[in-house]
Amino acid sequence: DIQMTQSPSSLSASVGDRVTITCRASQGISNSLVWFQQKPGKAPKSLIYAASSLQSGAPSKFSGSGSGTDFTLTISSLQPEDFATYYCQQYYSYPLTFGQGTKVEIK
Amino acid sequence: EVQLLESGGGLVQPGGSLRLSCEASGFTFSNSAMTWVRQAPGKGLEWVSTSGGSTYYADSVKGRFTISRDNSKNTLYLQLNSLKAEDTAVYYCAKDLRRPWDAYWGQGTLVTVSS
Numbered sequence: 001d002i003q004m005t006q007s008p009s010s011l012s013a014s015v016g017d018r019v020t021i022t023c024r025a026s027q028g029i030s031n032s033l034v035w036f037q038q039k040p041g042k043a044p045k046s047l048i049y050a051a052s053s054l055q056s057g058a059p060s061k062f063s064g065s066g067s068g069t070d071f072t073l074t075i076s077s078l079q080p081e082d083f084a085t086y087y088c089q090q091y092y093s094y095p096l097t098f099g100q101g102t103k104v105e106i107k
Numbered sequence: 108e109v110q111l112l113e114s115g116g117g118l119v120q121p122g123g124s125l126r127l128s129c130e131a132s133g134f135t136f137s138n139s140a141m142t143w144v145r146q147a148p149g150k151g152l153e154w155v156s157t158s159g160g161s162t163y164y165a166d167s168v169k170g171r172f173t174i175s176r177d178n179s180k181n182t183l184y185l186q187l188n189s190l191k192a193e194d195t196a197v198y199y200c201a202k203d204l205r206r207p208w209d210a211y212w213g214q215g216t217l218v219t220v221s222s
Contacts, residue, residue, distance in 0.1 A: 034207040036152075043199055043214055044152065049207035056208075087152055091205045094163045096142070096154040 002026055002090050006099030012107040019075040021102045023088035028068045032092035035064055035073045038101075039084045047086075048073060078104070109133040109211045111200045116216030123190050127216060129183040129200030134211075137178040142204050143185050145196035146215075155198070158183065159205075168194075190220045 003026035013019050023033065031051040036044035046055045048064035051071055061076045075082055083106055088099040115127040129141070140159030146152050156174040157163045164172065173186040183200055197215040204210050 034210075038152075043212040045212075046207055046210060049210075053208070089152070089204075091207060094157065095165055096157070096204060098152040098154070101151045 001095055002029060002093065002097050004088055004090055004097050004099040006086075006088055006102050008102060009100060010103040010105060012105050013078050014107045015078055015080060017078045019078050019082075019104060021073045021086055021088075021104075023066075023071045023073070023099050025069045025071075025090055025092075029090045029092035031067050032090055033064075033066070033071050034089050034091060035062075036087045036089065037082075037084045038087065044087060075104075080106075109202070111202065111211060111213030113198065113200050113213045113216040116198065116218045118219045118221065119190055120222050121191060121220055123220070125187045125190065125218060127185040127187065127198055127200075127218070129185075129213060131181045131183065131200075131202070134202065136176075136181040139202045140205060141174075141176060141183045142201045143174065143183075144199045144201055144204075144212075145194075145218075146199070147193070147196040150196075153196075154204075156185065157204070187218065190218075192220050194218060195220045 005024045033051045035048040038044045047058045047062045052064045063074045085101045085103045110132045112130045142157040143155040158174045171189045175184045199215045200213040
């Protein structure tokens with residue numbers, strides 16, 4: 001199974017900050033990675049797929065990069081509505097696996 | 108508009124059974140790989156099972172859960188048997204998680220396993 005490791009597990013940031021979250025796969029997954037945002041009590045919402053492609057409807061402040069085993073999600077200027085938990089997920093092979101999540105909190 | 112509506116969750120005793128349903132609309136259900144993902148309270152996301160050209164299960168549920176679908180009713184099912192406390196979670200139905208540009212998630216149904 002491919003293990004997905006996110007860091008950090010949580011972070012505190014201020015409105016307007018640039019935030020970066022990383023995700024590492026235990027083996028190469030090409031660019032088969034998606035980033036989700038999840039708010040309490042809600043289903044996950046896709047932001048980025050294929051490591052760097054912006055999902056339709058997702059704000060352009062979200063960007064992704066990486067290939068192989070190392071990936072990043074960047075939020076260019078954090079806004080109040082961005083405080084949430086973010087997950088990476090590989091879809092290279094079954095079993096599909098998720099990172100453990102990164103909770104972005106208000107400083 | 109794509110819609111996925113899960114139902115069938117509830118409170119069940121350890122060792123009991125439950126069947127979850129996911130009613131789909133707004134897309135060609137028979138052409139889509141359909142997946143169940145769960146999330147225990149306060150925890151992360153865990154892939155459970157997928158029905159597409161083949162059927163796949165997480166090791167944690169293999170032999171206890173069965174995924175099935177009725178393409179004539181546009182409905183996905185998950186039969187949960189021999190339930191354990193650690194199966195307590197919100198269960199989400201999702202389409203095309205391996206085609207994420209076309210993916211969609213339902214709002215989830217809560218399964219609580221407790222005596």
